[in-house]
Amino acid sequence: MDFTTEQIETENSTIAVMILAAGASTRMGTPKQLLPYQGRSLVQYITEIAIASVCHPVVVVLGAYAEQIRPEIARLPISIVENLDWARGMSTSINRGMQFLQNQPQNIEAVVILVCDQPFISTQIINRLVEAYHSTKKALVSCEYAGTLGVPALFNKMFFSELAALSGNRGAKQIINNHLDRVFSIPFTLGNIDIDTPKDYEQLLTIISNENIY
Template sequence: MNAPVVGLIILAAGASTRMGTPKQLLLYQGRSFLRHTAEIAIASLCQPIVVVLGANAEQIKPEVSELPIQIVENPQWAEGMSSSIRVGIEALDNLNQSLDAVAIALCDQPFISSQLLNQIVEAYQVTRRPIIASEYAGSLGVPALFSRALFPELMSLKTTEGAKQIIKKHSPEVFRIPFPGGAIDIDTPKDYQEFQALADESLQSRTGI
């Protein structure tokens, strides 16, 4: 069986209003969240990769501009995640018309890994389920993969709806991949402080420092 062609959209268009500074540029392991997510995507089986920027695009773009990815700007970013998903799918389709599926990731899930993305692609290859979603905190979410058959539904999401709506709608058909680290939500400076403490702890336990 041929490996599926899976493009990846990294959503990075939000204004981070509650953080007070662009979340995309917060640091993790010496790199910005966006750079970290982009490098993980590049090291995965997903190809091509599109980063969707919106708020603060000019400030954020230099973080990833020399990487082998496509950067697109969503002028309607303020309308919510659905508009960025639309822009991302259009860009991916222009890059490769023979995509079998698309994976969607956020730039503010720092515990995402290439292994997780590969697990998602491999689960799709084996099961051919229309959706492969990450499972955390008792719910299903992104990173998630959607087969080409669902592109029209992704394209017609209403303003503030994200991909979760489609995952919910098709829940009996979803294949789940455990991703406990996906439960980390970083929206405020306090969230970021707590995350940094957690990241330091996890680094210490891995390195025995």
């Protein structure tokens, strides 16, 4: 497919955010979505970051522990989508989120995909993805950290069918790797910090306390 500037520009369109929060947190031993962070739960913090960005609508995909997590974000101006197949891998959450977005009345031009265990994601990072998308006319804009490209990342609608067709544990990074020649990247140095284990969480709290990043 020839990704031209004309294809990327769409009138009366909007850019959505999809937050993937369906995992079982098996290595953490407790739902990491509910870990206290910045005076709220991690999932609430990430969701509020997305709400404050230039993107809308904001969709949060829940799966494991959905009933425990839902009350943390139910009052926020978002859509909650439940993925009943979450145990089959991250791809099913992306599939479910894309299905929801493609059934919305708005013209969704692109989607920014986030995961809920990157604690240093910010509204500024999300907005920079959107700014780069508009200024470069690239159909895919990814964050770069630790020598790799990954989420958060913005995907133009020409990738929606590929996102919806992902399977197993393959996430959005698979799409990025399939189209490296079409990617524009922005730096996100702290993007390599994610929370998978109790040790990761302890180290995160130490970083925040010692370095006063915020």
